[in-house]
Amino acid sequence: MTDSVIIRTDQLKKIYQMGEIEVPALNGVSITIQEGEFVAIMGPSGSGKSTLMNILGCLDSPTDGQYYLDDQDVSKLNRAQLAHIRNEKLGFIFQSYNLLPRMSALENVTLPMMYIKAAAGNQVEMTKKAEELLGIVGLGDRIHHQPKELSGGQQQRVAIARALINDPVLVLADEPTGNLDTKSANEIMEILHNLHQSGRTIVMVTHEPDIAEQTQRIIAVRDGLVELDHTNGRK
Amino acid sequence: MKIIDVIKVASKSLTSNKLRSMLTMLGIIIGVAAVIIMIAVSSGTETAIEDQINSLGANLVFVMSSFSQGGAGGGMGTSTGGLVYSDADAIAKSVPHVAGVAVEQTTTQTIKYGNIVLEDVSILGTTPDFTKVREIELAEGRFINDQELEHSTRTAILGATIAKELFGDTYPIGQKISVGTLKLTVVGVFEEKGLVSGVDYDARVYVPITLVFDKLMNSQFSRIAGDRVRIIYVTVDDKENIDDVILQINLLLSKLHDVPLESPDFQISTQQDIIQTQSATTESFRILLAWVAGVSLIVGGIGIMNIMLVSVTERTREIGIRQAVGATPQDIQSQFLTEALILSLVGGLIGIIFGISGSWVFSRFGDMPTVVNPFSIVLAFGSAAAVGILFGYLPANKAAKLDPIVALRHE
Incomplete structure (x- = not known):
């Protein structure tokens, strides 16, 4: 593992304005995540872990503080710039898979390529790369199936392939096993471990301790602050 | 996002709900056909009147007592x-x-x-x-x-x-x-x-x-x-x-x-004067008809806006997913604007076909002279496109403004 820093936040604050009342969600979170780390973010509901995840995922901007993603300050970017960052540097895996229902697995996987700013990828290469990724997650024989024809675990595997299509510097997984039975959950964790082994940086939000235990490092969030940050000793 | 992709995505989502797309287009189809038929009927009537008057002697001067x-x-x-x-x-x-x-x-x-x-x-x-x-x-x-x-x-x-x-x-x-x-x-x-x-x-x-x-x-x-x-x-x-x-x-x-x-104590007029007086009457009639047709186009446009607004709400989650994987507000806006434009342009084309064949039916079976004016086709198609952009803008803007976090959470 190199020492290259993927995520560095400095006193991240997020305050929601609910009418007259200010509701703080993050009260100054400073974390650093190196390239190749597999990190779990834990915390009870209302702890601010979702807000932190949204900001790390460039879906939201902090009210105050800095967020450097891959050495770039992204805390002050506008919506279009954030969209480009998400497209180029991030891959998302959601609890509810979030596949487009009327598209095949293959079309879902190529979706992010459609929004590449440079519009470089040609159709043939795009398809080839998507097929490859679907092969890696074990769905090589189901590339033309629509999400409704796939099981939850299979849908989540399509989502993983989609998250990897633009070769992101960071994979963000938000409760990736939350909707799955134990067997499927284990399969998904297996894929994530393999990704980690091949050098991917993964940040995963979960509230299941046994899932979190499988990572290298656990960051526990409570009341908008980092409560605990410890390495698991796992490699 | 490449234009070709934008068009592909838009047509795909329109064809996935064919009945709704057809019904939405109906307003535009009727509007465009109405514009073409009404202009064809009124120019046909005018030509017929002119022919009739001319058939009563050419180069005629009327001297009347006054x-x-x-x-x-x-x-x-x-x-x-x-x-x-x-x-x-x-x-x-x-x-x-x-x-x-x-x-x-x-x-x-x-x-x-x-x-x-x-x-x-x-x-x-x-x-x-x-x-x-x-x-x-x-x-x-x-x-x-x-x-x-x-x-x-x-x-x-x-x-x-x-x-x-x-x-x-x-x-x-x-x-x-x-x-x-x-x-x-x-x-x-x-x-x-x-x-x-x-x-x-x-x-x-x-x-x-x-x-x-x-x-x-x-x-x-x-x-x-x-x-x-x-x-x-x-x-x-x-x-x-x-x-x-x-x-x-x-x-x-x-x-x-x-x-x-x-x-x-007399007044002199010509064939041309009479034709002009007659044309003035049909002209105002024609303007009235054009307004009626124009209103139906606008109603068609409102239909498009209505359906597009429903569509934006229904597809909020899709919008969130697209935003998450890198669609900019601009990309989302173009997608919905393109959908509205395709609806109105395809509706416009179908309307032109109905307009031309309708005019033919009128002159063939309705004993009503019609002249299909190429200008009216351009006008009707242009208006359909304008209606698409105009009434597609609001829903497209609404879609583009959605917060990805809220959109992703939408059921």
């Missing part, structure tokens, strides 16, 4: 002013480039043949040149000749409708009919001419104008009026000379009637 205050100063004949029979002779003799002159004076009489009685029939007294000037063909027999005009001979030529009503299948030439108290011999029957500028040429009886003056003007006023005429038709040998002839007639008649040139 009882202006200027005429009261006294003229050749009487103190009431207006045209008299001798004016026609004067025009024929002294105005150059005149090809023919016909005079017209009308009266209304009851006519009888056997036990058939027709009341309030228009009797038109005229001169032998009438057929030439007004380009009406005889179906049977002949028209009035110079001798009959000179001697007020009791002859009559019938319009097609009158001939049919009086005689049916009987051969009319040589028969005698009663007009008022007179017995007239039928010497000719006109071919059908139809209704032109509100005048039914087939429902009239044509007699020598001298007969009208001598025997048929039976009111007190008419008798005093004597050889007064309602209208003098003048045909000009060439279109180029019309203005010159009008000027000459003005000069001649003002001198004869002893009235100032600027306030004459």
